[in-house]
Amino acid sequence: MQSKDSDSENISNEVSIIGGSIAGLLAGREIATEGFDVAIYEEHREIGVPEKCDGLVSASGIDRLGLVPPSSIVQNTLSRAIFFSPSMKEISINAARQNVIVIDRSRFDKFLAERAAKAGAKIRVGRRVSQYAQKDPQVLMKFDGQTVRSKILLDCGGYESYISAGGRTLQGGQYLVFGNWFEKNTVEVYIDPIEYPGFFKWVIPISNDMAKIGVAGEGINIFQTLDKFAEDKGAQILRKMAAPVLCFGSLKSFVSGRVARAGDAAGQTKPTTGGGIYTGGYGGVLAGRGAARALKENDLNYLTSYEDDWKKEFGREFNLQNRARAAFSKLTRDQVDRLFEMVASSEIPEKISEEGDFDRHSIAIVKAFGLANIVSTFGMFFTNELKQLVSR
């Protein structure tokens, strides 16, 4: 388990990881915990900066990543969600049972880096990997004219890596604002197929007067949309950022020989919301365990089986969410309004509130909505797989 990692030409690690964010740092923690030599390469000079995320996540998801973040990282706890239709019809969901928190992503990533480093992982910031190639029995990776040799490489390089593998994204963005129209415990979601085609606009409060507002959609100008929203609400903008949102499902395959992708790089974000902290973080954990087992047993099949493990956990749910998102994005403004009227006057919001699973919400929605209603509203949505899910 020897390695050399200085600024000289020959660097070797048992495992190299591209990307010092959720997936890469969790994978690094798992590999180092098993006693293997692992280095994580992050292009930015500071872990967690720039911040490109709202930090909305279920407490149970964080727990499943094996993490107990300090209270200084948790910015807020949310207990309600209000959805607005194009003509401002409302659906309110009591989300208290879903135990949803808002974390400071920048601090959270530093916390993960500390965990990974404590386990023995080497973290190298300010190192942008320019390319990698498999040359059995190793993978060669380059940065700043240097070559790194590894037995296994984990690509946790986020959306850039996903796009380079053929993944599709939507333009998205987020502002930090100071304002007073929202309630501290309530997430707001605005749905409008013309203003935000294929996605939505959101408000995530972090205190009584600070919130993260965001939007994503096909072909929209996110800065114009968010500038106008902030102006309409009389809010002051404290920070602006733009980044692609991934909501079209995971890649077909995550592993090829000695290289595996995890997190956004594999498209492990929920198709309905683009959220990837838990599902992509779990991808990092499983990829890290797969890599460590492959080294221990000298058998790359253990790396390959990480993909099956992740799909067993999330495959069906992602499939359903993907279909739901695709079906929903075909609705017109009037149809969305009618759907809101129908849902708001039914027991559906109450049933969804009772279900209490933030990470598997499509199953809750399908169950609450009922098959008969789905068939009449979204004919194209009716599949055998859906029947199986509903009857589970």
Ligand SMILES: Cc1cc2nc3c(=O)[nH]c(=O)nc-3n(C[C@H](O)[C@H](O)[C@H](O)COP(=O)(O)OP(=O)(O)OC[C@H]3O[C@@H](n4cnc5c(N)ncnc54)[C@H](O)[C@@H]3O)c2cc1C
């Ligand atoms: C506007 C917005 C809001 C979001 N809000 C939420 C939310 O509320 N909840 C939620 O669960 N998810 C949210 N997400 C999604 C979430 O941010 C991602 O799913 C999550 O960050 C994925 O983590 P990751 O480690 O896979 O990738 P990333 O966080 O993208 O990290 C990839 C890392 O790799 C580095 N890197 C890339 N290429 C190289 C290279 N060649 N060499 C070295 N380093 C490289 C990058 O600098 C980066 O640090 C949001 C996304 C966006 C865009």
